[in-house]
Amino acid sequence: MANVLAYDLGASSGRALLGRLEGNKIVTEDLHRFPNDPVQVGDRLHWDILRLYHELKQGLLKAKHQKVEVKSLAIDSWAVDFGLIGTNGELLGNPYHYRDRHTDGMMEKLFEEIPAADVFARTGIQFLAFNSIFQLYALKRARSPMLRDAQRFLMIPDLLRYFLTSEMANEFTNATTTQLYNPVLNEWDKTLLQAIGVSETLFAPVVHPGTQVGSLRPSLIEELGVGPIPVYAVAEHDTGSAVAAVPALDRSFAYLSCGTWSLMGTEVRQPVLGDLARELNFTNEGGVDGTFRLLKNIMGLWILNETRREWERAGQSYTFPELVKLAGEAPAFAAFIDPDDDAFLPPGDMPGRIRRYCERTGQKAPEQPGEVVRCILESLALKYRYVLELTERLSGQRFNGLHMVGGGIQNALLCQWSANAIAKPVWAGPAEGSAIGNLVVQWIAQGELSDIWEARKVVRDSFPVTVYEPQEREAWENAYGGFLRVAGLSRA
Ligand code: ADP
Ligand code: LRH
Secondary structure (H helix, E strand, C coil), rough: CEEEEEEEEECCEEEEEEEEECCEEEEEEEEEECCCCCCCCEEEEEECHHHHHHHHHHHHHHHHHHHEEEEEEEECCCCEEEEEECCCCCCCCHHHHCCCCHCCHHHHCCCCCCCHHHHHHHHHHCCCCCHHHHHHHHHHCCCHHHHHHEEEEEEHHHHHHHHCCCCCCEHHHHHHHHCECCCCCCCEEEHHHHHHCCCCECCCCCCCCEEEEEEEHHHHHHHHHCCEEEECCCCCCCCHHHHHHCCCCCCEEEEECCCEEEEEEEEEECCCCHHHHCCCCCCCEECHHHHHEEEEEECCCCCHHHHHHHHHHCCCCCCCCHHHHHHHHHCCCCCCCCCCCCHHCCCHHHHHHHHHHHCCCCCCCCCCCCHHHHHHHHHHHHHHHHHHHHHHHHHHHCCEEEEEECCCHCCCHHHHHHHHHHCCCCEEEECHHHHHHHHHHHHCHHHHHHHHHHHHHHHHCCCCEEEECCCCCHHEEEEEHHHHHHHHCCCC
16 A cells, blocks of 8 residues: 655654555554754764664665555654755765854844844744854854855755755745745845855745655665655654644634744644744744744743653663653642753753752752753653643634644643643643644645635544643642742742
């Protein structure tokens, strides 16, 4: 039976999922899973891009060995990062990781050239220090030989798609996350490119999700002994794919894409570009079918993952279920952090940073692993309430619950505490949101599904959704007041 193949590359791991439509149901199968470990070299933090390409090939080989007919494939990944291609068509250097420190201070420097309000009005994108605009500006200011010799800018999925097919194109949803794409004019923004001193010719034509962009290059077909598989552009920004797979039936819905990052917001038909959106630092990322994601980044489970890594380095290994269990046994509401404090962005000693944050804000710092994890998860849940209320205010909607998708929903405690914090139900599922969004956009392109709303209904009918009803309302209401005070935030 013909399957489509989705490669979904997250900041901590990647997977290749096969999917087929059986009647009105999606059936998926794990084909290949692999870690995505960044590599620190001296002061620089890189992605291991060739290893990721190697893993894409392993997926194709596994499909071949299982005698699966692959009808088409597509890739989605985390946003903002890119590779640069030289005159000979080869990749110039290893792409930087968005958590590399070379963008430190770049935002402020660029605002001396062009006001922040202007950058927002031209792009509708929230200010995050690692947006491609600031990465490119950092390379420009450092006189990077790589940028000097570059002929093409390809974002991570563009780049891997290029390796697979030899075709160069910039996919729309990911292009919007650069903060260099103007969604009103529908083109790369010339004024911003001028401000960072980067040539317009670096950018390839922009293709929309659902466009076929070549097929496997002949040398790869020969190398792997596979057939000539068509390659599609989907919502190549993983969050775009995740939101495409939210099993919402109501057109007014709120979502939380919960993985390494937590991305919370709603879907809109037009970018929201006013002063309030800028002041609240919301973003309008391009989506499928002419939609935009009005959302805000929340630091997410990165803090927990990095805490776990730090303990592992110290010789104490815990699985996620073990950490969740310890958190459940620790005392409630003992200390809070603002997950979006700048201190938590770079890799490093999270338990130490949490301790210092608590001391700085006059709280008793958590010491035991369970206490630390409880502090992280409760603080995330409370931050979700804050951002959900901001989303309601900004979009003029009232949501009667929250859809959660992504690997983070395997953390049942976080789902329950999120429901408690927002005092509304959480509908959790599917966990493989991005990969499923990737599959459905391929099916829409091939006429198997009519549009995104039919796709969402099919997702709803195919994967279980766990409902978490809010509990302990008063305790969480009181905790919210305490959290806002510690984080220095006022009610939305
Ligand atoms: P990304 O795509 O950003 O790499 P995922 O959507 O794959 O992230 O989600 C991975 C995250 O989900 C992990 O970092 C971890 O915090 C959480 N997670 C994964 N498995 C479990 C589990 N068994 N129990 C609790 N949390 C888990
Ligand atoms: C989530 C994500 C998010 C971006 C970040 C860089 O994986 O794509 O939407 O802000 O990574």
